[in-house]
Amino acid sequence: MKQFIFGLFCLFLGQFRALSQETFQLAPPILVYENRFFEQKMAVAIKFEMAETAIHFTLDGSEPTEKSPKYRRPFFIKKNGTKLRARVFGAGFLPSEIVETQFFKTGFSIKKMTQTSANSKYPGLGDRNLIDGKGAKTDLHDPAWQGYQADSVELKFVFSKKETVSKMAVDALQNQGAWIFLPQKVSVFYKKPGSDALHFLVEKNFPASENDPKTACKTLFVDFPKTKTSEIVVKIQPLARIPDWHAGAGAKTWLFLDEVNFY
Amino acid sequence: MRRRNFIKNAALSLLATPSIPAFFKKNEMILGQNQKKYRLDTRWSQADVAKNPVNDCHEMVQDSRGRILLLTNETRNNVLIYDKNGKLLDTWGSEYPGAHGLTLFDENGFETLFICDNSRHQVIKTDLNGRVLMTLDYPKETGEYAAAAEFIPTETAIAPNGDIYVADGYGKDFIIQFDATGRYIRHFGGRGTAENNLKNAHGICLDTRDPANPCLIVTSREEQCFKKFNLAGNFIETINLPGAWVCRPVIRGDFLYAAVLQSQSRLWEGSGFVTILDKENRVISNLAGSEPGEPGSEMYQTIRAFQYPHDVCVDDEENLYVAQWNSGKTYPFKLKPV
Numbered sequence: 001m002k003q004f005i006f007g008l009f010c011l012f013l014g015q016f017r018a019l020s021q022e023t024f025q026l027a028p029p030i031l032v033y034e035n036r037f038f039e040q041k042m043a044v045a046i047k048f049e050m051a052e053t054a055i056h057f058t059l060d061g062s063e064p065t066e067k068s069p070k071y072r073r074p075f076f077i078k079k080n081g082t083k084l085r086a087r088v089f090g091a092g093f094l095p096s097e098i099v100e101t102q103f104f105k106t107g108f109s110i111k112k113m114t115q116t117s118a119n120s121k122y123p124g125l126g127d128r129n130l131i132d133g134k135g136a137k138t139d140l141h142d143p144a145w146q147g148y149q150a151d152s153v154e155l156k157f158v159f160s161k162k163e164t165v166s167k168m169a170v171d172a173l174q175n176q177g178a179w180i181f182l183p184q185k186v187s188v189f190y191k192k193p194g195s196d197a198l199h200f201l202v203e204k205n206f207p208a209s210e211n212d213p214k215t216a217c218k219t220l221f222v223d224f225p226k227t228k229t230s231e232i233v234v235k236i237q238p239l240a241r242i243p244d245w246h247a248g249a250g251a252k253t254w255l256f257l258d259e260v261n262f263y
Numbered sequence: 264m265r266r267r268n269f270i271k272n273a274a275l276s277l278l279a280t281p282s283i284p285a286f287f288k289k290n291e292m293i294l295g296q297n298q299k300k301y302r303l304d305t306r307w308s309q310a311d312v313a314k315n316p317v318n319d320c321h322e323m324v325q326d327s328r329g330r331i332l333l334l335t336n337e338t339r340n341n342v343l344i345y346d347k348n349g350k351l352l353d354t355w356g357s358e359y360p361g362a363h364g365l366t367l368f369d370e371n372g373f374e375t376l377f378i379c380d381n382s383r384h385q386v387i388k389t390d391l392n393g394r395v396l397m398t399l400d401y402p403k404e405t406g407e408y409a410a411a412a413e414f415i416p417t418e419t420a421i422a423p424n425g426d427i428y429v430a431d432g433y434g435k436d437f438i439i440q441f442d443a444t445g446r447y448i449r450h451f452g453g454r455g456t457a458e459n460n461l462k463n464a465h466g467i468c469l470d471t472r473d474p475a476n477p478c479l480i481v482t483s484r485e486e487q488c489f490k491k492f493n494l495a496g497n498f499i500e501t502i503n504l505p506g507a508w509v510c511r512p513v514i515r516g517d518f519l520y521a522a523v524l525q526s527q528s529r530l531w532e533g534s535g536f537v538t539i540l541d542k543e544n545r546v547i548s549n550l551a552g553s554e555p556g557e558p559g560s561e562m563y564q565t566i567r568a569f570q571y572p573h574d575v576c577v578d579d580e581e582n583l584y585v586a587q588w589n590s591g592k593t594y595p596f597k598l599k600p601v
Contacts, residue, residue: 022305024292027564030528049553050565051296093566139530 025094029055036135037106045074053090080105107261109160116154122147136258148255153236166226167263173256175215181239181253186222191231299539299548301598307349308594320586322365323576334365355393368421379416402439404447420467432465451496459498466511480512502544506561515577517542522572526563533570
């Protein structure tokens with residue numbers, strides 16, 4: 001009798017093992033938008049064509065859950081700095097990873113700029129690359145990224161007219177697996193008309209890069225005293241050496257830049 | 264006595280119960296849309312990883328005995344031969360470090376294999392047991408190659424008359440046509456931006472779905488499309504597959520099947536899936552991929568069931584087998600039509 005019950009139990013267990021299958025995760029939805037920088041507003045759509053799934057998103061930076069607003073149709077982003085986060089849910093599947101992008105208003109109009117030449121492997125898209133308002137996506141092969149393996153990068157901006165400026169935003173790529181790190185220091189200067197002298201505004205040191213496996217485009221902000229000027233010079237210092245915790249410790253880092261805005 | 268009977272009866276009734284608790288109900292993974300839906304079986308292969316490991320699983324074919332042949336660049340056993348239930352029957356091959364393309368051709372009842380090797384820069388013709396019958400070196404006659412290293416063949420397609428079309432998918436993207444004895448006839452395609460050029464001519468297959476007009480379907484993976492050529496190498500048309508890094512086309516019956524290595528929208532994140540096109544070369548089903556929409560709409564992975572699928576094999580019962588590259592040395596999965 002005991003053997004009978006035991007045998008039945010084993011049969012039961014065996015059935016369970018044969019029937020249980022792994023649960024798959026949904027892929028993340030695709031955020032569709034023209035640009036991360038906008039004048040008045042930016043239309044955003046979220047794509048995920050699969051039956052019996054729902055996209056939920058947030059605009060306040062919080063993590064999207066099934067209680068967050070459900071995506072139904074394209075909408076407009078109007079507020080400077082809005083962070084869009086989205087996720088797909090579906091019965092029988094693990095929820096997808098969260099995809100996110102942050103949107104910003106375009107800054108003051110820039111008439112022209114000069115820049116330290118980028119590395120020939122990642123030349124960017126020419127003289128106006130950093131100010132064309134078309135932000136690169138997170139793929140390091142996105143041609144809009146300007147890549148540098150240098151001690152210092154100098155960018156000179158001439159605004160279309162004199163502006164009262166107090167803030168700079170610069171986009172940098174972080175992909176530590178590909179040896180691409182955020183910069184160490186950014187210094188901002190201004191020039192007076194007819195003179196080449198640089199007048200110091202601010203020097204900002206960024207916190208040491210922590211081990212972060214996620215590839216992301218980060219917008220770095222630098223605040224400085226309000227100044228009325230039409231010429232700004234920015235010196236960006238890449239992280240000097242790859243940190244100790246990284247496989248490439250001690251080697252030169254890569255700095256990837258795209259899109260600079262002044263406010 | 265009564266207790267024993269009670270237990271026996273309870274146990275028997277449990278066995279006989281038709282209602283399985285939801286907890287134990289098979290969590291079926293059904294992939295695809297329209298009339299091309301499949302149930303996924305990730306545990307099809309019964310190979311012992313300790314005895315017969317794989318590295319990248321590149322391609323698979325089925326022979327006339329119904330056996331499934333898998334090509335991997337694992338030189339312990341480049342070719343694994345399974346039955347349709349996943350039982351490993353035989354293995355051979357240790358001389359193919361760059362084993363990439365595998366095509367089967369029936370020469371009037373005598374079955375042969377054509378293996379493209381990326382590292383050896385050659386196409387090797389063998390019988391089903393691995394005996395070498397012919398080797399094709401880099402095609403000097405084209406005048407396009409300075410050295411063997413420039414020729415990195417990925418795929419072959421064999422015409423009914425035995426002519427061999429070799430796709431140099433990782434080299435110069437030419438399609439080189441040889442006759443059955445290996446004599447050079449012509450070449451076409453090649454890397455470029457014109458409509459008859461190719462970028463990463465990863466795969467090629469013969470399409471006889473319109474018997475009056477046999478043609479070749481060639482992959483241009485960087486352009487996310489297939490290109491149709493006639494057997495003399497003249498360009499016919501482009502079949503766009505936006506978003507899909509499509510590998511090689513495989514035709515069975517009216518349908519064209521292809522593994523999609525990854526989605527353009529999520530590169531290098533294991534975003535692959537499988538796509539199926541109908542006789543008019545319209546996408547009708549994406550397995551673990553987005554629902555087919557208007558022609559020209561972007562395709563992408565929706566379920567993370569595959570990482571980097573590299574080939575689909577369709578057997579005589581319309582089951583699919585998916586071989587994957589760079590996916591943790593995983594063995595192929597089987598998909599059964601529902």
